[in-house]
Amino acid sequence: MTSPPPDAATTTAAADERPPKPRPAPIPDHDSAPWWQALHDGKLLVQRCDDCGQIQLYPRDRCLACRGPVHFVEASGRGRVYSFTVIRQNYARPFRDWIPYVVALVDLDEGPRLMTNLVDCDPDDVTIGMAVTARFEAVSDQAGIALFAPAP
Amino acid sequence: MSAARNAGGRRAVIAGVATSDYPKLPEMSEHAVHGQAADRALADAGLTMADVDGFASTGFFPMYATGVAEYLGLHPTYYDETNAGGASFEVLVEHAAYAIEAGAAEVVLITYGSIQLSQMGRRLGTGGGGGAGFAPGPAIYDALWGNTLVGNYALAARRHMHQYGTTAEQLAAVAVTMREHAATNPQAQEREPITVEDVVSSRLVADPLHKLDCCVISDGGGACVLTTAERAADLGVTPIYVLGAAHATTHHMNLSAMADLTVTPAAQCGPVAFARAGITPADVDVAQLYDSFTITVVLTVEDLGFCAKGEGGAFVEDGGLGVKGRLPTNTDGGGLSACHPGMRGMFLIVEAVRQLRGQGGATQVDGATIAVAHGTGGMLSTGATVVLGSEAP
Numbered sequence: 339m340t341s342p343p344p345d346a347a348t349t350t351a352a353a354d355e356r357p358p359k360p361r362p363a364p365i366p367d368h369d370s371a372p373w374w375q376a377l378h379d380g381k382l383l384v385q386r387c388d389d390c391g392q393i394q395l396y397p398r399d400r401c402l403a404c405r406g407p408v409h410f411v412e413a414s415g416r417g418r419v420y421s422f423t424v425i426r427q428n429y430a431r432p433f434r435d436w437i438p439y440v441v442a443l444v445d446l447d448e449g450p451r452l453m454t455n456l457v458d459c460d461p462d463d464v465t466i467g468m469a470v471t472a473r474f475e476a477v478s479d480q481a482g483i484a485l486f487a488p489a490p
Numbered sequence: 491m492s493a494a495r496n497a498g499g500r501r502a503v504i505a506g507v508a509t510s511d512y513p514k515l516p517e518m519s520e521h522a523v524h525g526q527a528a529d530r531a532l533a534d535a536g537l538t539m540a541d542v543d544g545f546a547s548t549g550f551f552p553m554y555a556t557g558v559a560e561y562l563g564l565h566p567t568y569y570d571e572t573n574a575g576g577a578s579f580e581v582l583v584e585h586a587a588y589a590i591e592a593g594a595a596e597v598v599l600i601t602y603g604s605i606q607l608s609q610m611g612r613r614l615g616t617g618g619g620g621g622a623g624f625a626p627g628p629a630i631y632d633a634l635w636g637n638t639l640v641g642n643y644a645l646a647a648r649r650h651m652h653q654y655g656t657t658a659e660q661l662a663a664v665a666v667t668m669r670e671h672a673a674t675n676p677q678a679q680e681r682e683p684i685t686v687e688d689v690v691s692s693r694l695v696a697d698p699l700h701k702l703d704c705c706v707i708s709d710g711g712g713a714c715v716l717t718t719a720e721r722a723a724d725l726g727v728t729p730i731y732v733l734g735a736a737h738a739t740t741h742h743m744n745l746s747a748m749a750d751l752t753v754t755p756a757a758q759c760g761p762v763a764f765a766r767a768g769i770t771p772a773d774v775d776v777a778q779l780y781d782s783f784t785i786t787v788v789l790t791v792e793d794l795g796f797c798a799k800g801e802g803g804a805f806v807e808d809g810g811l812g813v814k815g816r817l818p819t820n821t822d823g824g825g826l827s828a829c830h831p832g833m834r835g836m837f838l839i840v841e842a843v844r845q846l847r848g849q850g851g852a853t854q855v856d857g858a859t860i861a862v863a864h865g866t867g868g869m870l871s872t873g874a875t876v877v878l879g880s881e882a883p
Contacts (some may be wrong), residue, residue, distance in 0.1 A: 364630045396744070421652070421751055423531045423644035424697040425636055433636030441637040441696075443746055445646060453632040453746045461697075466652045482635055 346414040359374055359432035363478035372410055373397045377482030380474045383410040383450050395450035416471035416489065424461040444486050458487040501719040502587035503729035504878065506535025507840040512710025512829045513679035516608045519557075520537045520549075521561040523603030523711040526835075528562060531713035536725040544568035544595030544716075546582040547602065548833070558601060568595040569596060575867020576780050577737060579835030580874030583863075584735035586716045596717060603711035604831035610707075629743040640704055640783070642745045644696035647785040649751040651698060653800065654841040656788065658698055661802030662689030664784040665826050668810045672823025676853035679706045680827045689784075703784040704706040705825035712836035714843070719792050719882065731859070731880050734767025736760075737874035745869045752800075755865060755873030756793035763862075763875035764795070768883065771795040775858035776845045777817050778838035780866040790864055791817065794875065811852050821845060821853035835865035839876065846880040 366374045373396075376383045385394050389406030401408050422442035428434050440456040442464070456464055459472060469489035476482045510523045510528030524547065532538055545566040547555045555571035566744035570587050574580045579602060586598035639643075650656045666686055672678035689702040722729040741747040764770060764782070771794060779790045788802035796817050797805040806809075811819035820826075822841045823833045842861035844850055850858075863876045 360636055367627070369628075370630075372669065396628060396747075421645045421649040423637075423641045423648060423699075424694070425638060425641050426693070426697070427640070427695045428636055428638050430636075436636060439636060441635050441641050441645070443751075451746045453635050453637065453744070455635050466648070477634075 342466050350353045358435060360434060361468065361475075361477050361483070364481050366480055369399050370397045371480070374481035376410070376482055377474055378476045378478075378480060379482070382415045382472050382474075384413045384446065384450055385409065386411050393449050395404075395452065413446055413448045415484070417444040417470055417486065419443070419456070419464065419466050419468045419470060420445045420451060421466060422456065422464050444470055452484065454484060454486045456484045456487065500591045500593060501882070502590040502716055502732045503719045503722050504583075504714050504839070504843050505717050505725060505727045506531040506533070506537065506715035507730060507843045508534055508713050509677070509837065509840055510603065510711040512677055512831070513706065513708035514607060515605055515709035518605060518709070520603050520605050521558060523605060523709070524558050524601040524713070525562055527603065527711045527713035528601045531638070531715050532599065535715040535717070535722075535727055537715060538574055539564065541597045542566065542599045543600035544589060545588060545740070546570040546586055546598060546600040548573045548578045548582065558603075562618045564599070568598065568714045569697040574737060574739070574865070574872040574874060576782060576833050576835055577865030577867040577872040577874035579839060580735065580863055580865040580876045581737045582716065583716065583732065583839055583876050584737065584874065587732040587735065588716055590716055596721065598716045599713065600716070600836070601713040602833065602836035603832075604833070605709045606832045607707050607709045607817040615658045632744040632746055638696060639852075639869070640699055641696040643785055644699045644796050645745060646751040646789065648696050648784075650788065650802075651783065653752055654803065656803035658690045658700075659686050661698075661703055661784040661788060662686040663807045664781065664787045665689050666812065667779060667806070667809060668736060668813070668820050668828075669828040671810065671821050671853050672827035675823045675828050678823040678828040679708050699785070701781060705782050705830035706827065708829040708831045710829045710831045710837075712840045714836070714839050721816070728847050728880070730846050730880060731883060733769065733877040733879045734763045734765070735874070735876040736762035736766060737872065739872045741869070741871050743869060745818065748870060751870075752789065754789050754793050754866060754870045755781065756790050756866070756875065759873050760794040760864065760875050762823065763877050767861060767877035767879070769846055769877060773860050774862050776821060776842070776855040776861045778821075778861065778863045779819055780834060780838065780864060781820055781826045782830070782834075782866065784826070786866055786870070787811070787819070793873075794862065794864060800835050813855060818853075818855045821850055821855065833867070835863075835874070838863035838865060842876075842878050846878055
């Protein structure tokens, strides 16, 4: 799985001689480094509270519910679309080269919500509630991202 | 602010308001816009810079208010630059009212100025966020996907449509009514009448939001002056009372951290502000509601309790927000048509005060005595409600 989507070249309005700009990569910090590294390695993690069992994202140093200590556990990579939009105007590179593309909020089966891009589907076919699964893409030596595609 | 909180004590009022020139100011600096609005608002209150001992403003870098104070030659002993995005100026008015009632300041000047149109062109909202450097710390999580400011509000609109059956035509009705009001405002950026069909057939920017569901991008500013009711009486100006106010936040730049995309911070701060003012939504004669996008208004009328959750679409239809409608709203034409320089909250205060003074012109709401200004900032991240009245509480 690579980005931008395959139809990007045909929808770019003006010729741009510059080489394609890569996806932005996050700068891992103490809270997030294991999470980004796991995505790089093809695993989606969530945090679970040692004290109350609350499951959360994004990665934080303590539990949002009870301030207890948290540890990472692997998630299923499955979820459902909570909402979505099709971006049809964005002047910033690299995104403008992808237009139109789908930005979605996905509720993981484990509970937490993630923003993502939906790939491998026509923007016109996306619906709220649609089942999706994670597709991993490395964006740096220390970080990957979870894109989502319709569940098989 | 409320009678209970302030029995027999100092009462904060707005004594002067003004807008700067707008919507296009290619020959003014950002700080000059502040100054022009400040001069006009002070003159409106019968005051001068020499009377100002409190100052508030906010912008997009730290110590912004102190910089504007320096530009204006002010040496205030109260200052505030709380930044809640589009809701900032409602928060600054609330804080200023507290300061005056606590005796921490006598005359607080609050100014706003922006030349974002002249500086940046029309790309704001769909031009930023290109790299991780734009999103320090946890703001990175929603910054990797090419989402835009418009896209965030589009996600909320889509969810509201899904849960409640809200239609694109209902959202469009907001833009149509704002344009009707703008047609009576000689300064408004867009004044040509539009129809629901015009809105829904305009270009999609981020589904389901069209170009005409989005605010204009403008230069402009405004100012207001708060003092005590006693001082206002001495000055001989019509006092507009700050009856109650409150603000709330649910998240920052990560829309993924917003629990329910159909419920904004207005649902928290609106009821608190109304309770502090001792009113209910039914008492409100005229509303100035942040209209960055059409969906913003639909969510806000629900969250402030003007209708039930999910009924906002029907509420804004058929001229519901018109001068003769269910809730006369954004009588200057709003951010959708009149002026949106980035943080529009000051314009809401100015227009609310003008309505309560009977200075609303062609869109004056007859007999208006209670107005609500509600700002919304960030990605539906912040909300701030100010209840104003023309009669002493």
